[in-house]
Amino acid sequence: MEGTQLFIMAIAMGIMYWLARGMIGGYFALFFIASPIAIGVVAGLIYGDVTNGLILGGGIAAVFAGIIAPGGNLPTDSALAATTVIPIALATSLSVEQAIAFAVPMGLIGAFVTNLRKMLNVVFVHKADECAAKGDLKGLRNCAVIYPPLVELPLLFLPVFLVVMFGQDAMTAFMNNVPTWVMHGMEVAGGVMPAIGFALIMNMIGKPRMIPYTIIGFILVKSLGLNNVTAGLVAGSIAFLVVMGFARKEKEGV
Template identity: 40%
Template structure:
């Protein structure tokens, strides 16, 4: 069972980062999708979605400037989620585990970019020879094969051995360290959400954010209730804006 899950995780990570299905890459590499799939496998869809969604929150405001990713949310999710589900870790601790793997994913992406430079130089030679099949293989076939091993192998090994290693590490670590991971894991999703608010940069939106936050924190509104209220408020704002535009035209 562990081997099959490790194989599945490796394939999911490859599909979510290889850009083979370019238009679907963002969705295929999202932690919340990993949470759904792995939650179904482990028989705990709710917890899988909670962990995946919480990890996703950390990277909401992430921008890949020039295609350079500051962190790899796909690797963070595909490693942390199965380990957390198998070891019954808390959501906060799972987020704490996910962060360093998100950083490791940047290194893997840089290796991919470096190796791609070789295929570009190889394709230049094929251009001179008018070898169109060679150009195609350098653009698609060879990089994809290399990326498969680059993405699949690390995830397969870590997922296969990770749960036992994490359980051993948690048992060995002092309690204050575990508590620190839990605190950090609880703060990081909020920081991710704050970053996206700063990127939006509209001060008039901030009051709605605080209304939603305190409604959930103090009134006990669940996620579905918050989503319904938020949708209604958004619709009201849209209608008011449309009415103002009509009055301005008249």
Template identity: 35%
Template sequence: MFIKALLIGIFYWISKWAIGYTFGVRWSNLPMVMAPVIGLIMGDVKTAVIMGAFIQAVYLGLVSGLGGVVTVDKSLATCIAIPIAIQAGLAPEMAVTLAVPFGLLGTITNNIYKIYASWLTHKADTAAEEGDAKKIRMLHYWGAAIGWLPLALIPVTIIVYAGPDLIANLLAAIPDSVVNGLGVVGGLLPALGFAMTIRVIGRKQFLPFFFLGFFVIKYFSLSTIGASIFGIILAITYVQLMGGRTDVEAS
């Protein structure tokens, strides 16, 4: 089990490193992409993927890291909740409930890292005054790898190693009705993900399309893929008719 915990720790460490803006930043913010790897380590890919999808729904519209402001560490939430939930045999909804507090805790480590990065930048100032470009690169590339060791690899390894027993004991100690309540929370939280996404898309004049999507599913029971085909057709048609205009009134 310690080896597994260590591998999870290493995986989280690599995710914080986020190599490649369009790749690393993407997957380290996507619980559903991290889930298969975690499942592979824990020996249960399918359960991990299902849990990853549940956690994903909560964080869907939450774009973390814009302007350098990390609001929630989705990667930390995923790397801790899925291994512990698999070990303790929890339902996917419970994995969501477990993920949320760790996601919030991650803001602390991320903020500590940003202070460390400021220190690196000051070291780079000195190097720049000496015209030492190589040292600036060393500070940047190795600084990231080393900085995340104590902030990512070590704490995650320990929590994943010690966590399952703690969680199992905790759940055994609380009444069944409250455990049910925790499950209900898991079913409600995706609403936050979708509401956030509607907010960030931010074009209120297009809100009818939200209701269209909702009731297409509720009345016609289409599959999600099927519904998305209609969505794509709608979007293309609109752009062809209206171009880049944003004010509906002007039509």
């Protein structure tokens, strides 16, 4: 990926992250843009490989599936992980497992970026208090809806743009120089992480009886080599059959 295509990809990913984690996305309820699956589809459309984009997005989404943000504080950021890793993974032919291994540390960096954004926006909160005390409605409006997105533009858009623009060459150099056993270890670690994500969901739901389904699904995916889309269809079918079975038992009073 190079030239105009690379530039468009970098612009698109930067804008998506700005909308996903910035104030302007909250204004228009654009929270779906933060989904790695949505990001994967857009990246796939630009690169010309929607299938792999969707597979990569689904794999990254599975890792972060059990993550919650208590009090609005993100412990890790799936949006930054997806917007930076998926384009590079498409361009360098990384496997899903390898992409996941790189996505996890990027997600942790995203948590620091989010906290920095909130710290900077505190300045506008105090400025808004001053405007309110003076009866300056225009200044109050600017502090609430104009200034924060403008400050967030270089903070959120620019890093993603630069990573996508120049990360491809860095990743290629890394893959050419790193020992094979290191890459294999990353693949193994990346393969386990989606199971951890679903295990977190099971723990959060508080239904231990669901854990065997996660274990069975993980074994089937690894042994049969199913991709995320196929595994999702199989899981959805099994879930439908189980729910229908419970409904039948309740109807029969069993």
